[in-house]
Amino acid sequence: MSRVINGHKRVSEANRERVHKAMKELGYRPNSFAQALASNRSNSVGMVVTHISGNFFGPMLHTVEETLRAQGVHLIAASGYDDLEKERDAVRFLLSRQVDALILHTNALPDDELIELKQQGTRVVVINRFIPELAEDCIRLDNELGGYLATKHLLDLGHKKVAHISGPLLYEDARDRFNGYRKALDEHGVEFDPRLIVEGSFMEDRSMPVIEKLFKRDVEFSAVFCGNDNLALQVYDWLSQNNYTPGDQYSVIGFDDMAFARHLRPRLSSIDFPIITMGKLAAEYALDKDSTRQRNSNLRLEPSLMARDSSANRRC
Amino acid sequence: MSRVINGHKRVSEANRERVHKAMKELGYRPNSFAQALASNRSNSVGMVVTHISGNFFGPMLHTVEETLRAQGVHLIAASGYDDLEKERDAVRFLLSRQVDALILHTNALPDDELIELKQQGTRVVVINRFIPELAEDCIRLDNELGGYLATKHLLDLGHKKVAHISGPLLYEDARDRFNGYRKALDEHGVEFDPRLIVEGSFMEDRSMPVIEKLFKRDVEFSAVFCGNDNLALQVYDWLSQNNYTPGDQYSVIGFDDMAFARHLRPRLSSIDFPIITMGKLAAEYALDKDSTRQRNSNLRLEPSLMARDSSANRRC
DNA sequence: ATAGTCAGTGTAAGCGCTTTCAATATGCCA
DNA sequence: TGGCATATTGAAAGCGCTTACACTGACTAT
Numbered sequence: 092m093s094r095v096i097n098g099h100k101r102v103s104e105a106n107r108e109r110v111h112k113a114m115k116e117l118g119y120r121p122n123s124f125a126q127a128l129a130s131n132r133s134n135s136v137g138m139v140v141t142h143i144s145g146n147f148f149g150p151m152l153h154t155v156e157e158t159l160r161a162q163g164v165h166l167i168a169a170s171g172y173d174d175l176e177k178e179r180d181a182v183r184f185l186l187s188r189q190v191d192a193l194i195l196h197t198n199a200l201p202d203d204e205l206i207e208l209k210q211q212g213t214r215v216v217v218i219n220r221f222i223p224e225l226a227e228d229c230i231r232l233d234n235e236l237g238g239y240l241a242t243k244h245l246l247d248l249g250h251k252k253v254a255h256i257s258g259p260l261l262y263e264d265a266r267d268r269f270n271g272y273r274k275a276l277d278e279h280g281v282e283f284d285p286r287l288i289v290e291g292s293f294m295e296d297r298s299m300p301v302i303e304k305l306f307k308r309d310v311e312f313s314a315v316f317c318g319n320d321n322l323a324l325q326v327y328d329w330l331s332q333n334n335y336t337p338g339d340q341y342s343v344i345g346f347d348d349m350a351f352a353r354h355l356r357p358r359l360s361s362i363d364f365p366i367i368t369m370g371k372l373a374a375e376y377a378l379d380k381d382s383t384r385q386r387n388s389n390l391r392l393e394p395s396l397m398a399r400d401s402s403a404n405r406r407c
Numbered sequence: 408m409s410r411v412i413n414g415h416k417r418v419s420e421a422n423r424e425r426v427h428k429a430m431k432e433l434g435y436r437p438n439s440f441a442q443a444l445a446s447n448r449s450n451s452v453g454m455v456v457t458h459i460s461g462n463f464f465g466p467m468l469h470t471v472e473e474t475l476r477a478q479g480v481h482l483i484a485a486s487g488y489d490d491l492e493k494e495r496d497a498v499r500f501l502l503s504r505q506v507d508a509l510i511l512h513t514n515a516l517p518d519d520e521l522i523e524l525k526q527q528g529t530r531v532v533v534i535n536r537f538i539p540e541l542a543e544d545c546i547r548l549d550n551e552l553g554g555y556l557a558t559k560h561l562l563d564l565g566h567k568k569v570a571h572i573s574g575p576l577l578y579e580d581a582r583d584r585f586n587g588y589r590k591a592l593d594e595h596g597v598e599f600d601p602r603l604i605v606e607g608s609f610m611e612d613r614s615m616p617v618i619e620k621l622f623k624r625d626v627e628f629s630a631v632f633c634g635n636d637n638l639a640l641q642v643y644d645w646l647s648q649n650n651y652t653p654g655d656q657y658s659v660i661g662f663d664d665m666a667f668a669r670h671l672r673p674r675l676s677s678i679d680f681p682i683i684t685m686g687k688l689a690a691e692y693a694l695d696k697d698s699t700r701q702r703n704s705n706l707r708l709e710p711s712l713m714a715r716d717s718s719a720n721r722r723c
Numbered sequence: 724a725t726a727g728t729c730a731g732t733g734t735a736a737g738c739g740c741t742t743t744c745a746a747t748a749t750g751c752c753a
Numbered sequence: 754t755g756g757c758a759t760a761t762t763g764a765a766a767g768c769g770c771t772t773a774c775a776c777t778g779a780c781t782a783t
Contacts, residue, residue, distance in 0.1 A: 120503060128739065129769075133440065149464075184481065350611065443740090
């Protein structure tokens with residue numbers, strides 16, 4: 092009797108026990124598909140991320156999975172590779188599995204499509220992106236603050252010429268970090284110099300050419316704020332290949348504070364990204380059946396500065 | 408009409424097209440639960456790994472997911488944390504979702520339980536572990552060869568005293584790597600010295616005390632073979648904290664050749680673990696409906712040496 | 724005593740598919 | 754041309770559950 096399984100209140104103690112006993116004896120296992128079909132709930136949540144592996148999405152997925160599983164809900168993850176078609180495909184795929192909610196970390200999918208998803212009745216949680224129409228479903232980091240903190244840190248160390256290797260400016264978070272950079276510059280009365288800017292990628296091992304370009308440009312600088320730690324890692328590579336030491340001739344700061352940051356030598360200064368908090372929050376939003384609960388409609392988590400050895404006082 | 412969707416052969420071209428057109432127009436989406444319920448197939452595969460994030464399981468999961476998705480099958484991943492109860496729980500969880508197959512990277516679950524799973528009719532693929540009764544369903548690396556290659560490499564560089572920081576010897580792979588180490592020693596006529604061995608963990612950031620213990624022991628050595636790259640990373644940490652340089656006073660080699668190995672300075676020598684190949688293979692095994700295809704019943708992938716800067720000739 | 728409540732239980736109608744089987748259409752043979 | 758094999762289509766019976774609804778008693782308020 093399904094009423095027992097689902098904890099319906101109107102069942103007598105006696106019967107409840109009888110049923111439980113029978114279930115044990117027969118080794119009964121509810122068929123989750125029949126449940127899903129009949130109840131129109133799947134007890135699963137879909138998540139699309141840029142890439143399933145990686146130092147950012149790994150911990151994120153892990154946290155989400157753990158939070159969901161504690162509620163008996165499972166996670167189906169799909170990668171979108173920041174590619175429009177692939178992201179669309181991933182969403183379609185997840186939707187075809189009737190997920191109860193969708194956690195989306197998508198960069199290529201236009202706002203409209205996400206809004207439409209929501210209008211079609213899918214519960215949607217948007218990560219690291221802000222869509223006014225979906226304000227209450229968005230969870231993001233205050234990237235501008237992060238960019239600001241990183242740049243201010245370098246400036247405070249006495250650096251006057253601070254370069255910035257941004258992520259793809261097509262992405263809001265990369266733009267925000269860039270804006271934070273400019274804000275800090277403004278505040279310190281340092282003039283913005285476009286020659287100190289190059290645009291890289293957030294992915295591993297793709298930005299060497301751009302980094303090369305920056306360093307070979309005919310413009311001096313003593314510090315670099317990197318759009319994320321992967322970029323910083325490649326800057327480390329370039330510096331070591333050219334016999335420089337991070338924190339010495341060039342100060343370097345990254346963003347995200349990935350696990351490897353503190354294992355690098357010198358240890359990489361970075362801006363902490365509260366991945367765990369964000370993952371947990373996203374899972375909770377996704378679980379939040381009626382979305383009745385009042386949500387912060389402009390939720391931004393706050394990053395913080397992790398100053399380590401790669402950023403040091405400017406040597407005169 | 409389901410015959411069209413499922414590519415049944417006996418449908419006229421005309422009707423096939425009519426149906427496709429109608430599907431488009433109505434925005435028809437098959438309900439996967441109804442399909443699963445009616446057909447008794449779920450089109451999903453479950454995978455339990457030690458930890459969803461991380462440099463080893465990340466790429467693995469990614470490969471598996473990608474391979475499966477290409478067949479319209481989805482992956483449900485769960486972490487087992489190398490803990491008996493949690494692994495059991497993960498399996499139960501996945502089973503309750505009626506997965507068509509299970510890909511298992513479990514260390515705590517006893518052989519018997521896995522064998523029983525298989526006997527109950529679940530298709531099982533076992534990764535990084537060998538169970539004679541499940542020989543055809545096991546995919547593993549030749550860890551002994553890996554351990555041998557690593558140690559031989561150090562020996563060939565002139566090191567006479569080679570220490571080994573193993574993974575948990577409770578795990579078969581850690582034991583095999585250890586055996587490879589001993590084999591290389593034997594072959595080079597170097598006597599085994601138990602004082603040069605300590606047992607660490609494969610996880611991040613847990614083995615510092617053990618490393619400390621090794622270096623503080625009253626025994627000399629000039630090279631260390633680490634059971635995996637996470638261990639090597641911590642050896643790097645210890646060396647740098649004590650003003651040593653890997654590849655200089657101490658040669659270091661890791662195992663797995665994780666992505667970060669080549670970003671470390673000096674670049675970490677390691678044993679390449681063909682994660683991608685293994686993931687793909689595991690997914691294919693899981694998909695292999697009838698397990699009709701003749702499989703290699705003692706499949707071991709072969710690791711190879713990636714010599715880089717952290718291992719160098721012994722300085723006299 | 725009568726009607727009205729409500730906890731507890733049984734029943735049956737689907738959920739949206741797959742699959743079997745019967746029904747019909749088509750083509751081929753002698 | 755009749756009969757049989759084969760191609761195509763329609764219809765219906767579930768898959769194992771949830772849920773709405775009807776029903777039974779027992780209990781309470783009038």
